[in-house]
Amino acid sequence: MGVSRGCLLCVKVKMFVFNLIFWLGGCGVLGVGVWLAITQGRFATLSFSFPSLSAAGLFMATGAIIMIVGFLGCLGAATEHRCLLLTFFLVLSTLFLLELVGLLVFITCRDKFDRYAQSNLKEGLQLYDTEGNLGLTKAWDLVQNEFRCCGVQSYTDWFEVQNRTWVPESCCLQQSDTCQVDSASWWKEPCYEKVKHWLGENISAMGIFAACIIVVQVLGIVFSMLMYCQVRRVEKYYD
Secondary structure, three states: OHHHHHHHHHHHHHHHHHHHHHHHHHHHHHHHHHHHHHHHHHHHHHOOOOOOOOHHHHHHHHHHHHHHHHHHHHHHHHHOOHHHHHHHHHHHHHHHHHHHHHHHHHHHOHHHHHHHHHHHHHHHHOOOOOOOOHHHHHHHHHHHHHHOOOOOOOOOHHHHHHOOOOOOHHHEOOOOOOOOOOHHHEOOOOHHHHHHHHHHHHHHHHHHHHHHHHHHHHHHHHHHHHHHHHHHHHHHHHO
16 A cells, blocks of 8 residues: 555656646747737738637647646646546547647648638738728738738739739838839748748747647656556545
8 A cells, every 4th residue: 555655646746747847838838929929910910811810829829728737737636636637638638639630630731721821811912901901901011021022922913913013112122102113123022931931930949849748748648647547546445
């Protein structure tokens, strides 16, 4: 009995520590989401189909979920409550499987996502400078000014969707009265590729962070089941 109690205490401490790390990781993900919302939140309105769906929102939602699950694990470890431990195990296992499925879907359908995103952004160009779409207009001006680009795939995107041969003033290298009709004074690089490159540079470090979170998740799943079995064994002994 002493050995079982010692094993339970060992697993309890390890599970609490790993869940504390998991919870802190959730705080970090939430913090990244808040930072993105503050610094680049205005880019979210580029999409007319999903104006509220952005990297910032996804990071904040993920961080909040991780924090809740981590707290549940810490509470289950501290109280040695079988119901909490089993709930934590099932929730964490479900999240882990959903993450794997999401990763596989993203890898296999990456090209489709790219095509859909570009098509969606092009449709959004049609609403540029129209009534009720001030947010989208400002977002496009902001992106084209900051990234020194024009259009989604090319500056000719503006010709196609607006049926005109001039571009917004934010496409101009230097502001002037004639810059909107003078192709020599326009940014030539596509905004989609430049923003995609910027996201890749800034979020690549998150890949390492995500890998660490996954390792902690797996350890949390293992330790929660071990602790559940140990608690059950000790309860049976007393019964």
